[in-house]
Amino acid sequence: MADKDYYQTLGVSKEATKDEIKKAFKKLALKYHPDRAPGDKKDEYEEKFKEINEAVSVLADDKKRQQYDQFGSSAFSGGAGASGFQGFDFSDVMSQFRSGTFGGFDDVFDQLFGGGRRRSSRARRGSDLIYETEITLEDAAQGTVKEIDLNNLAHCSACQGKGAHKFESCHHCQGSGYLKRTQRTPFGLFQQTSPCPYCHGKGELPQDSCSDCGGEGLIRKKKKLEVNIPAGIGNRMRLRVAGEGEIGDNGGPSGDLYVMVYVKEHKFFERVDNDLHIEVPISFTQATLGDEIEVPTIDGEAKLKIPAGTASETIFRMKGKGLPYLNHSGSGDQMVKVRIEVPKKVSKKQKELIKQLKENKPSKGFFKKFFG
Ligand SMILES: [Zn+2]
Ligand SMILES: [Zn+2]
Structure with a gap:
């Protein structure tokens, strides 16, 4: 039998990499797919398809390729006494085509390379998934429950994940x-x-092939999942929900779901770890004579005593008014920086009045923004 040129059959050079061989095979196999043959060319396509498969079954295997390079295709064509190489069983691919169970060219290639990922019999853990969610600072302070819509791969219930009946x-x-x-x-x-x-x-x-899952044994399933977000959670913290990732193969465990939590920036509060920082305007009178003012906190308003003679930019600490700690009891503090609002135009008479009228609170508008 004359030596066949497998490289020529696939249209690749003798130095072709596995990837190049794979690409060439895929292209030709798709072109000469027996199902695509015009009526009068069935035999020709089938013959060509056989040749392509024979070529790739040798060139895809390092050992066989080496043998072929050394001895030519006659190394594989001899019957009993030859090197034991059986070649790729083309009839099996054909019967898969006919029965509709053909898994695609990647599958054939995986068989040839001995890779076979999804369909190998080895149990494999499913991959982890990441889901991103955004919460408010108030949610971070109190803790919340987020409903998450998952659309994960699950075993097809019609065929118990087997892909066929x-x-x-x-x-x-x-x-x-x-x-x-x-x-x-x-x-x-x-x-x-x-x-x-x-x-x-x-x-x-x-x-046969399961019609529900197209023979894959897997389908995408919508599922709602409630995730508890604990009080005190930080921005960009990941929560692990065990077993809610992608499903495993062949009885392998499912992966985990990681919920990445982003905490939105707040309009008034700045978060520094578990402390909250806020700036509050007070009047010149309040600063001079002292007062008790109402200050917004993350969970409502609270009273803060301003001592007489307070300078602008003074920072007061409100203990325990920050965010709760995630891993132990207690909370951070709220730091209040007071800024004295100086009236722009004040007459002598007004100055006198200001001194006398302690109840004068010019900053009501500010608090309306919070509690109005
Ligand atoms: Zn078998
Ligand atoms: Zn199925």
């Missing part, structure tokens, strides 16, 4: 899920056991 014992591995292969090496014959690439180690092959 009918299964038959895999004829490639006689239902064992494993294939034994004898390999000739310079050190002698070795028998290698590896998961069956046709049934992905499951020992059975699907005979």
